[in-house]
Amino acid sequence: MRDTAWLERLGLALRTAMACLIVSLTTLYGPKPLRHFTTFPAFSYLTTILIWLSDAEPTYGEVLKCCLDVSYATFQTIAIVLVSVLVVGPASLGNGLVAPVAVALASFLVAFPVSTSLLTKRIAFGQIVVVYVTFVVFNGEVAHVFMLPVHVAGSTALGAIASLIAVLLPFPRLAHSQMSKGCKLYAENALERVNMFVEIMMARDNTTAQALLARAASLSVAAKNTLKNIKIHHERMAWERPDTRFLRRKQKLDPGEKLHATEFLMRGLELALGSCSSFPQSMSRDELTCLLEGPRTQIASNSASTLKSQDSLGWHLEAGSLSTAALPVCFFRYCVELFRGDFLSLRQDSKSVNISNTEEEIHPEHEGLSMARKVWDILCVWMARERFVFAFKCSISLGLAVLFGIMYNKKNGYWSGLTVAISLVSGRQATLTVANSRLQGTAMGSVYGLICCSVFQRLEEFRFLPLLPWIILAVFMRHSKVYGQPGGVTAAIAALLILGRRNYGAPTEFAIARIVEASIGLLCFVFGEILVTPARAATLAKTELSHCLDALLDCIQSLVLCSEQKNQKTSVVTDLRKRQAKLKFHVEALERLTAEALTEPKIPFLCPLNAVSYNKLLGSFSKISDLCLYVCDGLKNLSRVQPTLGFPWDNITHELRAFQEKLHPSVKCSLTKSQARLQKELQKRKICHDVEAGTTSNENYSNMELGPSQDDAERFSVSFVMLLKEATDKISDNTAEEVLKSETALCLSSLGFCISRLMQETICIMIEITHTT
Incomplete structure (x- = not known):
């Protein structure tokens, strides 16, 4: 299982490197008309990294959805920028005090709607920062003012298209195949746990049984993570097959629901064994193996709710055998019966609630209309409050980041705002930990970029090649507990901005300015988070x-x-x-x-x-x-x-x-x-x-x-x-x-x-x- 996870991450890393390589080759050596419309290569890299190093492992359906989110964010930004230019004028937006206010107001408008995804908001935040800081850098004297948002949109589109090509070559990475792999991986995990349950029941003493139970608990944690991925991939299948999204949505069965039901029963078996007072249990290995044949068949078929019982287990509970020590074993057998899908005569001719649906059932079927309306009104008020708080946080953090970034270094004032743009989330997060991971990632990526610039000083045309191993490393950093997604994203972006671009000045000066600007942005990010959620x-x-x-x-x-x-x-x-x-x-x-x-x-x-x-x-x-x-x-x-x-x-x-x-x-x-x-x-x-x-x-x-x-x-x-x-x-x-x-x-x-x-x-x-x- 570990080898499989390692190979999956390596495949993701190679595709991420391919997407970044496509952006590098296009912005450095592409046709001149194409380079004319992609004048912000940094944002192309940013878009690519945000898509490929997201919380979900990208598949064709995921990247397709991301492309739609990126398009929506671009249209939002263009509309907001054009309106502000017409109302205020480019000369006023070139003022170092007016631009941060415009960024704050535009960010509020982008963050408030609840219908847009987090990626849409982050891309729109970044585009807003790039456009308004560009006005400040050129003091409002930007040639072809109305083409500036188009250039930003072109750079964004390049990153999205590169991601789409990378997910399709050399063969498409489909959500359906990833979900099938996840189901197979979960089945292997569950079968291994069932075999371990046999060993636990046959353990020679309590110490051995407890050690095996600890191993089973670690496998249970792995199964929980696998089920999360299966659920995500099932949701993305609709983007790969539109007919399942619109025509047969209600008829499509979710294998994840069946697997969740299986996992619920597996936890029951584990709980029963953990409650046994002594080992081994009074049951032969052959009898126990026969008893667990039903769960094995159920797991192998990935059909936790449709498999019907066939033959009786031939076991009957005798009143004389009942004792407090026997209750866990009885519960173990009860879970096995539920695994078989039909609790025999106790469920005949009755519309009992299926165990797969039991976990999801929350509310009664019938509620009064007045009560439903009250709940809806309260929910709307609460959602409006949550949206306002999030929008206010984004507005304050981005406005301050742009203001202080411009005050420190007008030419490189982009990076403080972009650092905040990729850090904001709608819910709570470990603010100081995230800021620390992002700062470390920025420093490591910048240092790596400077070292590669020194090594390839005479081969400047080929210095983008060291990007490939670094991107692969950044993907593995993204899955690590130390750095996580924040550290992996910033580490990749920091190296890309030095090795994948031209005409930004001396690499050392740019790297120092980039680290300082990132620090300014992270301080504003921490301030905004603490201000809203103290x-x-x-x-x-x-x-x-x-x-x-x-x-x-x-x-x-x-x-x-x-x-x-x-x-x-x-x-x-x-x-x-x-x-x-x-x-x-x-x-x-x-x-x-x-x-x-x-x-x-x-x-x-x-x-x-x-x-x-x-x-x-x-x-x-x-x-x-x-x-x-x-x-x-x-x-x-x-x-x-x-x-x-x-x-x-x-x-x-x-x-x-x-x-x-x-x-x-x-x-x-x-x-x-x-x-x-x-x-x-x-x-x-x-x-x-x-x-x-x-x-x-x-x-x-x-x-x-x-x-x-x-x-x-x-x-x-x-x-x-x-x-x-x-x-x-x-x-x-x-x-x-x-x-x-x-x-x-x-x-x-x-x-x-x-x-x-x-x-x-x-x-x-x-x-x-x-x-x-």
């Missing part, structure tokens, strides 16, 4: 943690309501799904903020985020999110046999309500302490506290020791197993179908495991928060 990611992560705890309380409350409803009404289960979706949303937000906080530099007098604790919390919250979905699926399976089941749900409700009553004050106490700290920190930094977070109460809750403990979860497991044995005996009296009896007992035992493990993970969260705070 709160640190660590502070926001702590706030998001409180949202996760609130969502967790809602899930447990909904779980109690589900146990109270003996007939398991669909509305109650749907409410649990909706609350699970809310929890999942906050967990994903916490994961993003935690990742950003861990990249923040250590600032004196500010406590950094505890990486170990937050990673443990994220792991527990993610497991709880999955467990809630399994609970929903189990309750749905039991809904048809519920009237004849006779399971004593009152006892379960009592246990869950007791757990909730212990958990609620413990969570509230933790939230009170964390909110008090956050308010002090925000007040010190003069940041307004979120009004929706509420105010800190002076109420003194009981100590955290009064909260639930692991003993409560263990007592619940023991109690559930005893009740399950009684229910299994009743089932044998009520029905003669042995298969239905076995499946009902299996479903109930897996439900008990999920609830018990949910309680354990909740307790782990509270213990970790206690240690952290």
Whole structure:
């Protein structure tokens, strides 16, 4: 798998180098009429690098979409520039104070629309900077004023066309083939994990099993990244095949959805094995291999929701074999049954929710019109506010960068604004880390360019050749954890501007001016980011943690309501799904903020985020999110046999309500302490506290020791197993179908495991928060 990823990156690097080589040869040695319309080769390189070193791995569909985005950005810029020239005049725009204001206003107009992509905005920002700074450089006395935007557009088009040629030669790099490779790569990963599950079950001791589980967890992380790429490539397929975009969009099945369902069940198998108390399990290798034959077939066919069960596994759950230690194995078998696509008789003649759709279902099917309108109005206001904030940030950052860049060096005033233009994003980012990566990339690319200029001093016509290995290195830098996309982009651009151009003066002077201008731009970029989003990611992560705890309380409350409803009404289960979706949303937000906080530099007098604790919390919250979905699926399976089941749900409700009553004050106490700290920190930094977070109460809750403990979860497991044995005996009296009896007992035992493990993970969260705070 590593060799495959390395070869893919090498292929991308070679195509990126080819695109840059096409730009170099065209601007240096191309026909004179063509060079006349591409007078800004730096922007051609910039366009090429932004397309090829984007967050997504470019395919023909991706590059085609990028070309459309670049065209839209160019038309936007031409319209804005022509209007400003007609209104203000080129002479006024040549003023060093008027031009930055014009850049700020134009940037605001470009950034505000929500329909345009980030690439469109970045290209338009860069074009605006180039045009208005050119007016300043020539003091407004630009020959053929109205041709200036055309020259910028021509340079931009050259970069886009070069990218399109590179993605087509020597053979097209299609999204369909990349998605097929991704599916194959995921299947290999999943099959390797299934084989590892066999080894875990057969492990000679717990130490060996834990080591194998750690390897399985690393494979799970790789599978998650592969699924992200598959989703991106599937979206780009529509640009390669327009018929799927317009004619058959609804009929087109997404393999990514099936693979996500497969991955959900794989996480269930891994969770079950991680919960086993001892190894090896009482199961022969042949029996275990036969048991996992269904998942293997499912993975190999990449059809997680259409494969039907064929032969029964020949295994029946006996009441006498039930114990707390057997619950994880029962859940393991339950996940295997779900892998087979049809849970036999429990799902016959019922429109149960497919597991692939369960993860995506968030809202009830029917909502009141007034409520929908209220939500829509709030959403519109929120989106307008977010767009305004982003547009304001872009306006301030670009305006200041152009102003200070021109003040420092009018001739090279472009580079401060261009540095900001390629750095802006609509959401949050690790500002200082990004700025550091970009500055390092600029310095390394400039130094490399100067060294090559010295080596090829007598062969000036061939000094563009060293660009090829550097571009390849920049692509690998883009995929590294140290530099990432910001460092890789700036490293490539810095070398291209020195080795791929002519008539910019002495290379050393230009390189120094370029580094200084880039530093000015990065300072303005940092200022704009801090001005708009002054709160640190660590502070926001702590706030998001409180949202996760609130969502967790809602899930447990909904779980109690589900146990109270003996007939398991669909509305109650749907409410649990909706609350699970809310929890999942906050967990994903916490994961993003935690990742950003861990990249923040250590600032004196500010406590950094505890990486170990937050990673443990994220792991527990993610497991709880999955467990809630399994609970929903189990309750749905039991809904048809519920009237004849006779399971004593009152006892379960009592246990869950007791757990909730212990958990609620413990969570509230933790939230009170964390909110008090956050308010002090925000007040010190003069940041307004979120009004929706509420105010800190002076109420003194009981100590955290009064909260639930692991003993409560263990007592619940023991109690559930005893009740399950009684229910299994009743089932044998009520029905003669042995298969239905076995499946009902299996479903109930897996439900008990999920609830018990949910309680354990909740307790782990509270213990970790206690240690952290």
